[in-house]
Amino acid sequence: MNTTFLIDGRLVFHREQNALTSLVQPDLTEILNEPCARCLEALLAAKGNIVSQAELYKAGWGESYKDVSPNTLYQNILLARKAFKKVADSNEEFIITVPRQGFRFNETMPVTVSDTSVISVTDKNSSELQRPVDDTESLRQTVSPLLLRLVLPVSVLFILLAALIFIFASFNYVASRDDDFTADFTYAGKHSGCEIYINKRQTLSDVETEQLLTILPGITSGCSRLPLRFITPYRNHLSVFYLSCDSTEKADRICSSGYQRLSE
Known part of the structure; x- marks a missing residue:
């Protein structure tokens, strides 16, 4: 059918x-x-x-x-x-x-x-x-x-x-013009020159966020070019998807996606 x-x-x-x-x-x-x-x-x-x-x-x-x-x-x-x-x-x-x-x-x-x-x-x-x-x-x-x-x-x-x-x-890189996904993320402070945002569906303390960024330094690489990092942990925080963006303004925002995985 x-x-x-x-x-x-x-x-x-x-x-x-x-x-x-x-x-x-x-x-x-x-x-x-x-x-x-x-x-x-x-x-x-x-x-x-x-x-x-x-x-x-x-x-x-x-x-x-x-x-x-x-x-x-x-x-x-x-x-x-x-x-x-x-x-x-x-x-x-x-x-x-x-x-x-x-x-x-x-x-x-x-x-x-x-x-x-x-x-x-x-x-x-x-x-x-x-x-x-x-x-x-x-x-x-x-x-x-x-x-x-x-x-x-x-x-x-x-x-x-x-x-x-x-x-x-x-x-x-893609221009995020149609959907303002940033509303789904909460500001978590600065790390290595990056502004860090964590997905609201996840529950991470300040200590857990700092540990995650320390274990996976690649998440905060290239902050001078794309300083905003929108992070979504998965699988008990063993897998991490993130977006690296240059602005919070959706009309002009340029982003790239990344993926990091911890050893289980």
């Missing part, structure tokens, strides 16, 4: 292919990476209700969600937003940030969900489709144009391109 989302009567998200496409201009198609597609599916299925960051971690990365940094989640939400902007050819806000709670899909844009097997163009007149008339018409308008356009060579090309973009974004 394949899940198809009809969005605002003009876009369709085909979960099996992780493809977002325009019904008005079927040539406008974006292939999302797997975690990004899973997060988008969770937002669409919620139909305008808030989906917490914890729920998105689990939806996008399954059992390995505890090893995912906040920056990775924000990057995937940003990829989904860019896909909507390109496919819809507009600056409308499809995914809305709810500060300190999570994200939601714009409730002013109706979403219709259909679970169906893959349908070919020749199925249009088949009498075997025993669905209500409205649902059948929706499937004819959404699935058929998509299948006509997503031939195998083009699909492979888009998947490879999306993977390269994701890998590049994960290991290079």
Whole structure:
């Protein structure tokens, strides 16, 4: 079975292919990476209700969600937003940030969900489709144009391109313009020239923070260039994700992500 989302009567998200496409201009198609597609599916299925960051971690990365940094989640939400902007050819806000709670899909844009097997163009007149008339018409308008356009060579090309973009974004500086993640962190003082912030979901005393930074000096390297460090410990503080940023102003902020691991 394949899940198809009809969005605002003009876009369709085909979960099996992780493809977002325009019904008005079927040539406008974006292939999302797997975690990004899973997060988008969770937002669409919620139909305008808030989906917490914890729920998105689990939806996008399954059992390995505890090893995912906040920056990775924000990057995937940003990829989904860019896909909507390109496919819809507009600056409308499809995914809305709810500060300190999570994200939601714009409730002013109706979403219709259909679970169906893959349908070919020749199925249009088949009498075997025993669905209500409205649902059948929706499937004819959404699935058929998509299948006509997503031939195998083009699909492979888009998947490879999306993977390269994701890998590049994960290991290079990114501008944090859409989400002010700093609200999830508490200031913990200075260390080795860096301003230290600890994720509010973690409980670290001043002594524990100092011990962590002493054991892992790499967290506070390069403070002259990126002086702000936003730290999220995992696995009983054995694994640490952190963001190194140059400013708290989200419009101009430049950050890079890092990962450190202690010996167990």
